[in-house]
Amino acid sequence: MRARPHLFTGLAAASALMATVLALSACGGGSSSTAGGSVRKTTVLLDWDPNPDHVALYQAREAGYFKDAGLDVTLQSPSDPSDPTKLVSTGKVDLGISYEPETIIAGSQGLDVTSVAALIPTALTSVIATDKSRVRSIADLAGARVATAGLATQDAFLKTILAQNHVDEGSVKKVDVGQDLIAAMVTGNVDATLGGFRNVEAVQLAAQGRKPTVIPVTDAGVPNYDELVVIAKASRLKSDPAYRQLVRDFLAALARGNAAAVTDPSTATATITKVAEGYDPAVLPRMVDATVPLLRNPAGFGHEDPAAWQSFADWMSAQHLIDKPVRAADVVSNGYLPAG
């Protein structure tokens, strides 16, 4: 049983993107914020099908925090994880959930997005290996077969990790296996994977009795970054006061949802179980329990560290993941977060 449901990518992306756009236009996605006390329709395009990473969002909706803030929020699943970046930039959706690396790439290419909150303020991507594999530490990766989900960022993570730990990159055989990281490990076709999340795939493996070795990439030499972020349309933030208010209200409600999830994980589990498809209901609570501690942000909900973002952007530039260097200030803003 795969931990994560399948998404279409690549060939299907273009046409599915168009379909998403059409669907959202039909749903009235787009500029919809009306002034005053009347309810504002808000579309949020997720990065993936609903999963434990989204507890704050779904808890906020379930507990009525969005409604209290005068927002009628639609949480939409994408056809591809890069859809939110594109559709927020073109204004087809109000807000999106995306990733820090993706947002930096977007900034480098001149897309009109800004990250306004860290939904998960730490890295989740990890190097994972089952107990059947001989890999117990980064050093053991020498001569091993490592599978990634095919993202260039993950390739760069692997390169950095190997370099930082003095493992010869040439001895490591890399394979792109798409979504099937769990299968790759369980069948023994690879010795380790990079790309699984420590709160999802790792928990899945532990529940199956595989006693996985889990090393978050940021513990192995990759600069710190926020795994999931909330993105908004940058130019509209500057020009549209109603939109700014919408974003503020949204983030305030989201902060409440986040706090609720942290204090009461079992309710959060119940909430996410209702919307997450394809997950084993016995394992989902454990995933939520693994997620909740990672939501703690010492600087307050959603706060992003511009210095850390700059380090990460510089790292991406050095890895040739972006052509033009990016200034963190251009793609990150803490100005819409609730105070305190």
Place this chain on the structure above:
Amino acid sequence: MGGGVPGDGAATGFSGRDEIRLTGVTRHYGTVVAVERVDLVVPRGRRVAVVGPSGCGKSTLLGLICGLDEPDEGTVDVLGATDPAGRLDRCAWMPQRDLLLPWRSALANAAVPLENQGISRRAARAAVRPLFERFGLAGFEDHRPRQLSGGMRQRVAFLRTFVAGKEVLLLDEPFGALDAITRAAAQEWLRAALDAEPRTVVLVTHDVEEALLLGHEVVVLTGRPGRVTSRHAVDLPAVATRRELLAAPEFVGLRDQVLTALERHARAAPAEG
């Protein structure tokens, strides 16, 4: 193998090796009786033409003779063989449509019976090539069937049948698809070919003149079910041209006899239901 005395008639029931003999042959398909109690004798080397209207069972007879079909009653003896495999072994069948293989040249088509026996393509084609000259097809060896006229195609089909090297040739309305002029030329050609290389032939046709031109004996088959109503020995003078032959009194007389036989039965047929 050799030495069999030629059978002298139906009465003795002697199954010689030198004739085709059908005795009391009946074949039906469900409730429809195709042929009923047909007796037929074709001595080796002789040609019998079976004449009748469409649907009278003529083609069925050919199928029964060559072993592709079995009679429900009666016996079929082909040159000493009564079992289907033996009959098939002795008979070659030429259907109404030429059924030449469109992907093969005329030469290659004619060589098929030899290739089927395991002879190599090159040897088979070399063996067949001289026959093209003999059968008036010189120059057309490499033509595809679609490049040949209807008459030419029938000639190639006949040549193919001939190459099979079987003693018995069963020809099913071989010139039915041709126009009158071409048909006349084809009939002449076939008669010459068979006179030069005699075979035991059963020819089925609805054209009375053709039957008289090609057969040593004409058997009239009529009605539904097909029954033999009359037999006519063909005894014609040797004359130079076809036109003269068609005008000869013997020919005219025979044709009249046959046509009368056909007509008589056609008139009587409705009463027999």
Place this chain on the structure above:
Amino acid sequence: MASSTSADRAGQRPPSSRAGGISRGIRRYLPAAGVLVAILAAWELATAVFGVQDYILPAPSAVARALVDRWDGTLASATWVTLTEVLLGFAIAVIAGLVIACGLHFSRIARAALYPWLIGSQTVPVVVIAPVLAIIFGYSLTPKLILVALLCFFPIAVALLDGLASVDPELRRLMRTLHGGRWAIFRRVELPAALPSMFTGLRLSAAYAATAAVFGEYSGSSDGLGHVMRQAVPQLQSALVFAAIALLSAMSVALFVLVTACERLLVGWAHEGKKDR
């Protein structure tokens, strides 16, 4: 348009078409090329006029640039990898289709037992099969070849089987009287007569082969056009994605043309006299 009757051409060879053949070939493809040019021009214009962002829909000029810029580093080896998967997989499909069709043709029991399974093999969605194949066979070339072969053998097998069964029964009877045994009838009559049908199946399969290879790559690969596309999408490199798609299309068309050329070579007899295709 009436096809010329054989009487017209009795004793004559058909007119040699070699001289006019090449320019006739070019003229035949001109309308299609014209449509392509028109689409590209409209597309280029639309992206410029409507200001479509190139990460949503890149202009043809951007795609062309990506094709050129990324050829040496990325696309050349990816194209080679996918091409290998497509050609080898297709070859396996042809062989499998031939063997299966002939086997089912000769044995009635086999046909009754296996035909429903043949159809069943096509009802399992590709997106489910591909990962399963990767799990069983790993991430080498093998699962991709199997996937391409699996998807492509079916039209070939079915078309050939139908073709073999459709041979004129009278022709079969005739052959039996011309010393034709079962095997002789099969190789001299049934198989050649069934080739036109089989090529119909081949042309259908040629259209699927590239897509099947890409699905195989999605489930585990280290190179190939599918791999490139999947990497390019999250990096917002839409021009590269479309460049890869363009290469895949070219591959499909090339395979299709190859099949058609083989068809003219082997089955030319079935097409002459028909309306120009």
